[in-house]
Every structure is written in structure tokens, then in C-alpha cells.
Amino acid sequence: MLEFINVSYETLDGKEIIKGISLQIDDRFVAITGPNGGGKSTMAKLIAGIYMPTSGRILLDGEDITNLSITERAHRGISFAFQQPVRFKGITVKELISIASGKNISVSEACQYLSEVGLCAKDYINREVDGSLSGGELKRIEIAMINARGTKLSIFDEPEAGIDLWSFNNLIQVFRSMYERTKGSIVIISHQERILDIADKIIVVSGGEIAAYGAKNQILPELLGAQAGCRFTKEACK
Amino acid sequence: MMDAIQKTLLEQVAGLHEVPQGAYSLRINGSLHGKNDSENISIVKKEDKPGIDIYIKPGTKNESMHIPVLLSQSGLKEVVYNDFHVGADCDVTIVAGCGIHNSGSGESEHSGIHTFYVAEGARIKYVEKHYGQGDGNGKNVMNPTTVVVMAKDSYMEMETAQIKGVDSTKRDTRATLADGATLIVREKIMTHGEQFAETNFTVDLNGENCATHVISRSVAKDKSRQSFLSHVNGNNKCSGHTECDAIIMDDAQVIALPQIEANHVDASLIHEAAIGKIAGEQLIKLMTLGLTEKEAEEHIVNGFLK
Ligand SMILES: Nc1ncnc2c1ncn2[C@@H]1O[C@H](COP(=O)(O)OP(=O)(O)OP(=O)(O)O)[C@@H](O)[C@H]1O
Ligand SMILES: [Mg+2]
Numbered sequence: 001m002l003e004f005i006n007v008s009y010e011t012l013d014g015k016e017i018i019k020g021i022s023l024q025i026d027d028r029f030v031a032i033t034g035p036n037g038g039g040k041s042t043m044a045k046l047i048a049g050i051y052m053p054t055s056g057r058i059l060l061d062g063e064d065i066t067n068l069s070i071t072e073r074a075h076r077g078i079s080f081a082f083q084q085p086v087r088f089k090g091i092t093v094k095e096l097i098s099i100a101s102g103k104n105i106s107v108s109e110a111c112q113y114l115s116e117v118g119l120c121a122k123d124y125i126n127r128e129v130d131g132s133l134s135g136g137e138l139k140r141i142e143i144a145m146i147n148a149r150g151t152k153l154s155i156f157d158e159p160e161a162g163i164d165l166w167s168f169n170n171l172i173q174v175f176r177s178m179y180e181r182t183k184g185s186i187v188i189i190s191h192q193e194r195i196l197d198i199a200d201k202i203i204v205v206s207g208g209e210i211a212a213y214g215a216k217n218q219i220l221p222e223l224l225g226a227q228a229g230c231r232f233t234k235e236a237c238k
Numbered sequence: 239m240m241d242a243i244q245k246t247l248l249e250q251v252a253g254l255h256e257v258p259q260g261a262y263s264l265r266i267n268g269s270l271h272g273k274n275d276s277e278n279i280s281i282v283k284k285e286d287k288p289g290i291d292i293y294i295k296p297g298t299k300n301e302s303m304h305i306p307v308l309l310s311q312s313g314l315k316e317v318v319y320n321d322f323h324v325g326a327d328c329d330v331t332i333v334a335g336c337g338i339h340n341s342g343s344g345e346s347e348h349s350g351i352h353t354f355y356v357a358e359g360a361r362i363k364y365v366e367k368h369y370g371q372g373d374g375n376g377k378n379v380m381n382p383t384t385v386v387v388m389a390k391d392s393y394m395e396m397e398t399a400q401i402k403g404v405d406s407t408k409r410d411t412r413a414t415l416a417d418g419a420t421l422i423v424r425e426k427i428m429t430h431g432e433q434f435a436e437t438n439f440t441v442d443l444n445g446e447n448c449a450t451h452v453i454s455r456s457v458a459k460d461k462s463r464q465s466f467l468s469h470v471n472g473n474n475k476c477s478g479h480t481e482c483d484a485i486i487m488d489d490a491q492v493i494a495l496p497q498i499e500a501n502h503v504d505a506s507l508i509h510e511a512a513i514g515k516i517a518g519e520q521l522i523k524l525m526t527l528g529l530t531e532k533e534a535e536e537h538i539v540n541g542f543l544k
Contacts, residue, residue, distance in 0.1 A: 048526055070525040079526065086523040089455075089483070090541030099537065100527045145527065 001026050001185055002047065002153060007056030009042060017042050019208040020056065025187065029179055031199035031216075032189045033223070039208040040189045041083055044155050047187075048080040049073040060153070079149045083157035083189070085138040088129045093141055096129055100145040113144040116177075118170050135162040143174065152184040160192050172198060196220055240266070243310050243339050250369040251335025252306045261303040263290055265318065267311045279303055279330075289319035289351075292332075296325030296357065307336040312376050313344020319351045326357040326389075333365045336380055338403075340372035347379040354385065356392040356419075364396045370403030377405040386413035388421060390445065399426045400435065401543065409437040415476075417445035425454040426543045429462035429490070439468040443476035443505065452480040457539050458490035465493040472498070472505025482511040485542060487535075 002025040009018035018039050032040050045051040046058065049070040057066045060076055068076070088096070097110045111121030117140040127133065129141065139162050146154050156175075163171055172194060179186060188195055196202055202219040204212040212219055240248065244266060248254050257264060257272060261279035264271045273281045273290070278298035282291045292303070305320065322332065340346045356362055370378035386394060400407060413421050421441065429435050441450045450470060458464045470478040482494040496509035516538050524534035 050522055050526070070522060071528060071530050074526050074528040082523065086517070086519045088520055088538065088541060090544045091537065092541075095537075095541070096527075099524065099529065102528055149527065 001061060002187075003059040004043075004046075005057045005059070007046060007053045007058060009046060009051055010054045017208050018046065018053070021208075021210055022056075023203070023210055023213060025185070025201075025203075027200040028185045029175075029198065029200045030185070030187050030203060031196045031201070032187065032203045032205055033191060033196060034205040034211065038206045040205050041157055042208075043205060044080060044157050044187075044189060047073075047153075047155060048078055050080075074151075077152035077184070079146045079151045079154045081142045081146045081154070081156040081159060083161065085142040087131055087133070087138070091129055092126050093129055094125045096141070096145055097148045101148040101150075105148070110148075113148045114141075116147060116174055117141070117144045118167050119144070136164060136167075139163060140167075143171075147174070147178065150182055150184070153187070154178070154184060155187045155189070157189045158191070159188060160190060160195060168194070193220070193224070196223070240271075240308075241310070244308050247308045247310065247337030247339055247369065247371075248306055250371075251308075251337040251367045252304055252333055254304065254306070258304045260301065261292075263292075263305045265305075265307045267309060268314055268316050276301065276303075284319060287319055288316060289321070292320065292322045294322070294324045294328050294330055296327055298325065298328045298330055300329060302331035302333065305332065305334045307334075307348055307350065308339075309337070309346050309348055310339040312340050312342025312346060312372075312374060315345070315347040317349045317351065320353070322352065322354045324354060324356045324360045324362050324392075326359050328357070328360040328362065330361075331363045331365070335365075335367040335369070336382075337368075338370045338372070338378040338380070340370070340376040340378050341374045343374050343376045345377045345379060347381070349381040349383070351383045352385070354387065354394065356386065356388045356394055358389040359391045360389075361393045362395070364394065366396070366398045368398075368400040368404050368407065370405065372403070378403060379406045380404050381408045381410075383410045384412070386411070386421065388413065388415045388419035388448075390416045391418040392416075393420045395422045395424075397424045399543075401426065401428045404435070405431075405433050407435045409435075411438070412440045413450070414442045415445050415448035415450065417447060419445055419448045421450045423450070423452045423454075425452075425456075427454070427456040427464060428459070428539070428543060429456075429464055430459040431462060432460070433462040434464075435462075436465045437467070439470075439480070441468075441470045441478065443470065443472045443478055444474055445476070446474050447476065448474070449477045450479070454480075454482045455484070455542060456482075456492070457485045457487065457543060458492050459487045461489045463491045463493075465495070466511075467495045467497070468509070469497045469499065470507055470509070472500045472502055472507050474502050475504035476502070476506070478505070478507040480509045482509075482513075484513045485539065486513055486515055 114121040263273040494511040498507035
């Protein structure tokens with residue numbers, strides 16, 4: 001499905017953030033976790049085409065997408081929910097969901113996507129996606145957009161951040177039903193045990209490298225043990 | 239009869255396909271083409287200079303009137319004086335607009351001087367659209383002046399838009415507010431090519447508890463230039479707020495000079511001005527949804543000016 005071949009990413013000032021990662025993602029539900037600053041969001045941006053690797057190649061279903069633009073990758077079926085959603089003056093929730101779904105959707109369709117993420121649709125549909133929305137509301141709209149796209153690879157960067165506890169269960173439901181409804185693959189970057197717990201595989205990224213990659217029931221116990229936590233993070237301190 | 243070009247202009251500035259219902263005055267190529275009074279609104283042609291006096295009876299509610307101006311003859315220059323006498327306790331909408339089609343090489347120019355006398359307790363919404371087109375190299379120039387005199391507890395909302403085709407514009411708006419009066423101004427401007435647009439607002443907050451919000455949103459593309467000047471003078475217990483928010487693109491230039499002056503200890507005045515290019519993350523977000531960079535830019539600009 002998705003493959004990294006020796007991918008590195010350096011910032012303009014020469015700091016190496018991703019250090020020659022090679023990995024293959026074939027499962028339909030994969031979680032990426034690891035310490036803050038480990039390189040998770042950077043990996044997601046490399047997949048979406050927001051960052052271009054300094055070296056290495058990225059393949060999607062065997063096609064080399066390394067040199068494709070963000071737009072081209074979006075057309076190939078990559079969707080990316082940002083860790084920090086973007087605000088727009090004057091663009092409404094309905095317009096954004098329409099853009100995401102690639103067609104002019106009806107109010108009732110837009111409402112469905114919004115209800116799924118726990119927003120009362122009629123209160124939000126015509127609101128501008130600007131500074132007046134709360135952080136949690138924005139995060140939910142971000143998820144609704146990815147849902148509306150319904151592409152073959154959906155990447156969510158810490159979707160649970162800012163979402164209240166009550167809604168947390170519903171959020172898990174959103175991913176479950178997405179998993180069941182679509183034929184696509186879901187990659188979730190998360191620090192939450194309960195999200196890691198619904199993944200098929202877990203990838204631990206630390207210090208710009210893959211510290212561990214395996215089945216959930218193999219990785220999760222290690223992660224939760226105090227010792228393991230050290231093992232995965234000490235890389236960063238070298 | 240109007241020809242096809244004039245009809246397009248009318249549609250652009252007034253959203254109308256034909257001569258409107260109700261009270262209207264339509265000016266085409268420098269002379270009054272037609273007018274109609276309603277029971278409550280009478281329009282009287284000025285004798286001493288070009289223009290009209292509009293009298294709206296006190297207590298007129300939920301009525302709207304149109305006063306479009308169309309110029310399709312290249313090289314025509316005119317100054318027109320329109321005075322609006324809005325009676326007490328009215329609630330009316332006035333839609334004005336100027337459309338120029340210049341297919342020659344002469345400079346076409348329309349300068350409308352609109353004066354509003356808004357009587358006590360009246361509410362008025364004033365909408366003004368400016369639009370230019372043409373295939374010649376003659377310039378389209380519009381220099382609107384709006385003077386607003388607001389009596390006690392009156393309320394006025396003024397919406398102006400200039401989105402396309404005006405090569406040069408100097409907009410001058412001056413208002414004085416009595417006790418409890420409120421003036422809200424929303425301006426939208428987009429300039430491209432080598433266009434120039436200057437807007438200048440002066441609001442004197444003279445009455446107790448009067449208030450104003452002046453909100454300008456603009457986009458400057460290509461080599462166009464814009465300047466936004468506002469002077470809000472708080473001369474009593476009052477509140478004033480000006481906001482200029484501009485997107486700058488290409489080789490354009492934008493100047494914002496908001497000035498607030500408090501001459502009373504209970505005057506509360508705020509100004510905000512922000513100029514910047516389209517945020518990269520906004521473009522990126524829309525591109526991850528499948529839009530090209532160009533399409534993303536259009537969505538952002540259209541939304542911003544909506
Ligand atoms: N454009 C950049 N310029 C310089 N440093 C950067 C840039 N982008 C990311 N970094 C650095 O790269 C490292 C990895 O960042 P990244 O955002 O990928 O971490 P993360 O794993 O997503 O962390 P978190 O869990 O806090 O979201 C961090 O140290 C960060 O400061
Ligand atoms: Mg991150």
C-alpha cells in the first residue's frame with residue numbers, strides 16, 4: 001500500500017528530522033506513536049507531499065509518488081487531517097466539506113458528515129471556519145472533511161487532541177465505522193492508548209527513526225511498561 | 239430601451255434584468271433615463287446641477303429603491319449630486335451602483351456625490367456596487383463621495399463593493415453621528431492589473447452613545463495599489479472600531495493608515511489593520527483536498543471578499 005524506501009528529511013538549516021526510514025504499511029488500520037518531536041507529523045507531511053524528502057523514495061500502491069505535488073497525491077487518494085487545523089476567513093463549513101468531497105454536496109449530505117463527528121449540523125453548516133470556532137470544533141470539522149473525501153489512504157494527526165472525554169468514545173466509533181464502511185486504509189498518529197488499541201499494527205517513531213513496528217498486542221504491552229518507554233525514547237537523547 | 243451592454247451593466251451593479259419595480263432612478267450616459275416614484279418615495283430632478291433629490295416619507299417601512307448609473311459611451315465624464323432625505327422612523331434599503339463599459343480610448347469617469355440626511359430613529363441600508371468592463375484601452379474611473387448626517391438614534395449600514403474593472407477610484411466617506419446613532423460600513427475591494435484604489439473614511443462621533451464599525455476587506459493583485467485611510471474622532475461617550483484586513487499578492491502595494499482620535503474620556507476607540515499574503519497553510523490545506531494552487535487561491539480570495 002504505502003512504502004518508504006530509505007527516506008530522509010532535513011530542514012533548510014541542515015537538521016535531520018527523518019533519518020533514512022524504510023517501512024511498508026499494508027494493514028488497513030495503523031497507529032503511529034512515539035515521543036513529542038519524534039518525527040510523526042513530519043512523516044505524515046512527507047506522505048501528503050507537504051514536505052519533499054531530501055533523499056529516498058515514497059511509493060503508493062507500487063507507484064513512485066516522491067515527486068508528485070500535494071494536489072496530485074490528493075488525487076491519488078491521500079487525505080490528511082492536520083494536527084493543527086487551518087482557519088479560513090469567509091469560507092464556510094459546508095464549502096470546505098464540498099471541496100473535500102469533490103462536488104457540490106447537498107445540505108443533508110454535509111449534515112451527515114457533521115453529525116458523525118458529533119456536531120449538530122444546523123448550527124455549523126453555514127459557519128465560517130474562522131477564529132470563532134473552538135479548537136475541538138475545528139478538529140471535528142477536520143475529521144469530517146477526511147470522511148467526506150473517503151479516499152483510499154486517510155492520515156489523521158492526533159485527532160483526539162482537544163476532543164472532550166465524552167466524545168472520545170464517539171470518535172473511536174467514527175474510525176471503526178470508517179474502517180468498516182470504506183475499503184481504505186487509516187493511519188492515525190496518536191498518544192492515546194485507547195486509539196492504539198483499535199489499530200492492527202503500531203509504529204513507534206522516535207528521534208526520526210522507527211523504534212518499533214509490529215502487531216498491536218506485541219507493541220502495546222511494551223509501550224505501557226515503564227522500561228519500554230525508556231527504550232523507545234532514549235534514541236532521542238543520543 | 240436599453241441595449242445588451244447596458245443590461246449587463248445593470249445586472250452587475252444592481253442584480254436586475256430590467257427596469258426595477260417600485261421607486262427607482264436610472265441614469266444612462268449622462269442623463270436621466272427613467273424614474274419612478276412610489277407612494278412613499280419621491281424623486282425630484284435637480285434644477286441647478288446634475289442629480290436628484292430623494293424624499294422618503296417618515297415612517298416608510300420595508301421599502302427598497304434602486305438608483306443605478308450606467309456609462310457605456312467611452313470618454314464620458316460626469317459629476318452627479320444625489321441627496322437622500324430619509325424621514326424619521328423609516329426602515330428602507332437603497333441600492334446604488336455604477337457600471338461603466340468603456341470600449342474606446344477615452345477615459346470614462348463617474349463621480350457620484352451622495353448625501354444622506356438620516357432623520358431621528360430611521361434605519362437605512364445602503365448598498366453600492368462598482369463595476370467596470372470594456373475592451374478598449376480607455377480607463378474607467380469612479381470617485382464616489384458619501385456624506386452621512388445621522389440624527390438621534392438613527393442607524394445606517396453601508397455596504398460597498400468594487401470587485402472588477404475599475405482602473406482608478408478615490409472613495410471619500412464622511413459621517414457625523416448624533417446621540418445614539420450607529421453607522422456600520424463594510425467595504426470590499428479587489429484590484430488587479432495596474433489599478434489604484436484609495437478609500438478615506440472620516441467619522442465624527444459627536445453624540446452620546448453613538449457608535450461606528452468600519453470594516454474593510456481587500457485583495458490587491460498584480461501591480462495594483464490600494465490605500466485605506468480612516469479617521470475616527472470620538473468627541474463624546476461613544477465607541478468606534480475600524481478594521482482593515484488586506485491580502486496582498488504578486489507585486490501589489492497596500493497601505494493602511496487607521497487613525498483614531500479621542501477627545502472625550504469616555505470615547506472607546508479601536509483600530510485593527512492587517513496586511514499579508516495568503517497564508518501558506520491555507521493553500522496547503524485546500525491542496526490536500528484536491529485543489530490546484532490556483533484553485534485554492536481563488537477559493538480563499540472569493541471567501542475573503544464574500
Ligand atoms: N520546519 C521545521 N524546521 C525545523 N525543525 C522542524 C521543522 N518541522 C519539524 N521540526 C522539528 O522536527 C522534529 C519532529 O517534529 P514533528 O512535528 O514531526 O514531531 P511529532 O512526532 O509530530 O511531535 P508531537 O508528538 O509533539 O506532535 C521536532 O524536533 C521539530 O521541532
Ligand atoms: Mg505532531
